Amino acid sequence: MTNPDWDNPETFSIVVQGSLIRSNLIETANHCVHWRRLFPHTPIILAISVTDIVTGTPRENGVLDDLALVAAHQHNGKLRNALFFLRQACTAVTLADPALSLPLFKKDSKAGNNINFQIAAARAGLALVSSIYVLRVRADLIFADRSFLAHYEADRALPRGHASVLEERVMISWLYTLNPYALERLPLHYSDWFHLGLTRDVTRLWDIPPMPLADATYYRVHDYASGSSSAEKLFLVRLAVEQYLLYPTFKSAFPDLHLDYHNDLRSRDLCMDILIDNFIPCDLLRAGCVFEKYSHEFHNRNKRTQCITAETWRALCHARGENYRTITLNSVKEPLATPPNKQVVRDEFWERYDALQLSLRDATLKDGEIVANGPNGTLIYGPYVTLPGGHYIAHVDCALITGPGAVTLRITASSGQNLLAERTIEIPAGTGSRTLSIPFAVSSPEQNNIEIVLSIQRIETLRINYVDFRNDHFPRQEATLPSFLQRKFTGVKSKFFR
Incomplete structure (x- = not known):
């Protein structure tokens, strides 16, 4: 398999998506400038889900012209500077169609369910992409350098099997790609922090309707399945955000795929085959991922059992059809990877317990x-x-x-x-x-x-x-x-x- 020419603007684009508000404008500008420095010739599209800080004139294709601060902040020098650099870094800025926020998706969560904002922004950004490959990424996450591309190239050519639905594998985060045999048994719960792959494949994953309120409040009126764990009983949604995102694509390919509720285990092994054949869990440390919001999780050893690491995924690829429970629960003994050419910190320990x-x-x-x-x-x-x-x-x-x-x-x-x-x-x-x-x-x-x-x-x-x-x-x-x-x-x- 020939590796893409990542510096060719016809080959690769980046879609940065998220809200753009007063509290994150400077961070978003910094991240877009960082992407531009890594990829000088790459189209960079900022897809805004919702904003209270900028305004502009929308074209027919959704691109905002004449991007400016709203009147209340036009005299803020730091924000003016941030917007200047944001405009310089981005090829295009688009504002997504309106979407509704939903109630809490878990009992222990403080934030609302923003899946409909995510869907609207991703679709708006991906609609402007004309390149063969795309990185769709959260606005608050970056890679420190281009080593994540080598990670993708190394794993995308591994043999695929009967569960291949996407044209090529798509790289995702290993964190929150849940192990359905561990603490939270949620099949098809694969991280949505970023997607790197063929534009056709990534666009297909996000071609879904908004989550309805009935799904978002499912467990307020339904009982949990018999045998649900305490962790699984925290969910209020019928399907977690990550499951809701992926289910339509793979249900259309596998009519016998069962996922009627979040911990429906009838198709657990098939969901593991889908992970093996269609995705690449990214080793975030080796790839140089910087994500301040979840940085404490990168070194959490418990997460290496609760989620499918890059090492475990490779073990699964070489043991297709074998006892996935045993493999996923026993393949976590490798030390955390150290990014290439970066100093190893000896005997460093830091774990957070929620x-x-x-x-x-x-x-x-x-x-x-x-x-x-x-x-x-x-x-x-x-x-x-x-x-x-x-x-x-x-x-x-x-x-x-x-x-x-x-x-x-x-x-x-x-x-x-x-x-x-x-x-x-x-x-x-x-x-x-x-x-x-x-x-x-x-x-x-x-x-x-x-x-x-x-x-x-x-x-x-x-x-x-x-x-x-x-x-x-x-x-x-x-x-x-x-x-x-x-x-x-x-x-x-x-x-x-x-």
Whole structure:
């Protein structure tokens, strides 16, 4: 298979899609300028789903002429500069047809369901593409360099099988390409962050009608399937956004494809065949992906089981028709790839744990946050991870905390049998956001079932976003005090154990 000439404007185009509002105009301009520097001759189309910051005169093909700031912001120098560079970088700017936002798609989500904005913007942008290949990408995501093209070229020529529907494979993100045998068993849930492939194929994927309100509110009036997991019971939509996007294309090719609701498992193996033959999960680190909103997920080891990584996908390609459950759950031992020609960071560890990865006791999950049930009690424990020897620090991101009172953090190992660290933090009167931290050390070569336990005393309000563990490159002296000194300073509020 001959590789495309990516610098030929008749071969390759880029569609950048998303909202354009006051808060993201500068970021969007920076990203479009970045794409232009990577691809000096490539058509770059900005497809705006909705805007409150710019106006223009639409042509018949939807392209906006005379792009300008709305009157309220015309005297803002930073925004004027951003719009200037945006116009310089983009070949065309188009405003999508009107679309309706839908209600929350998950119980633990804070954002509305914007699939109809996505569909309208993608269709508007792709309608202006005349090249053979296209990258359709979110406006808040970029690749640092052109190495993602080599990733695509290396994998698109792998043998394909009976489930081939698209003319060629399309590259997508491995993150949120869900493993239907893991935590969230959602077949055909393949990431929509970006699509790189033949324009005909990418356009076909987005040739779908808006999601109706009945689908968006399905589980408000229907029961969940018997055996649904707690994670699957968070969904309110009949099909997740990613499933809704892909289902029409592949249902037309496979009439026996069953996906009547989000965790309908009747066609799970067929959906894996569809993934093998039609998509390429991209190794985001190797490809140099920069996506600030989800950067914490790139190093999350749990996601490597919950999603289909590039390594797992290649294993599936070479084991078509075998036990997909075993392959997807056992093919996650390879280390995270390091981008070519980039320095390897040795022994670097950083993982974030959201509400679904933690256990709750005297707390409730609400709108994606862990909310204390009362002023006293033990709120969270978990996530029971294995860590190699070294110094670490745990953070608890509190969206809201109201004192006065106290929070006690404990780090334990071996399912609570070994106490590694304990810290009591006095919270003054008042309300606000705060990050609580506790350093700890693992003295053995490897320690299993490490958890953080958070308890509160007299705390009126506490809402927690997430917990993370990361390397502590500048450990505090207390963590290395000899045992006789630890005994001497027992009155200190923070204690560290080795």
